[in-house]
Amino acid sequence: MKIVKTMIATLTLLLSMAAFALDLDAAKSQGLVGEQTDGYLGVVKATPAAVELAAEINQKRR
Numbered sequence: 001m002k003i004v005k006t007m008i009a010t011l012t013l014l015l016s017m018a019a020f021a022l023d024l025d026a027a028k029s030q031g032l033v034g035e036q037t038d039g040y041l042g043v044v045k046a047t048p049a050a051v052e053l054a055a056e057i058n059q060k061r062r
Helices: 002-020 022-027 048-061
Strands: 033-035 041-043
Touching: 002 022, 022 033, 033 048, 041 048
Parallel strands: none
Antiparallel strands: 033 041
16 A cells, blocks of 8 residues: 555656646746757756756757
8 A cells, every 4th residue: 555655656746747847938938048049049047947958959959
């Protein structure tokens, strides 16, 4: 029973983290990232989520 509760708690935590994942439009509208003249994203406010998002998108743009 304890294992089931732990698994449910872990799954709930993972799903809630996905719900709070930052997307590009939200990051731009919050002023966290912006487009640079070279076509890459620049981080305006260095939150962990903004830095991660910019790195992921810039990697895909390369």
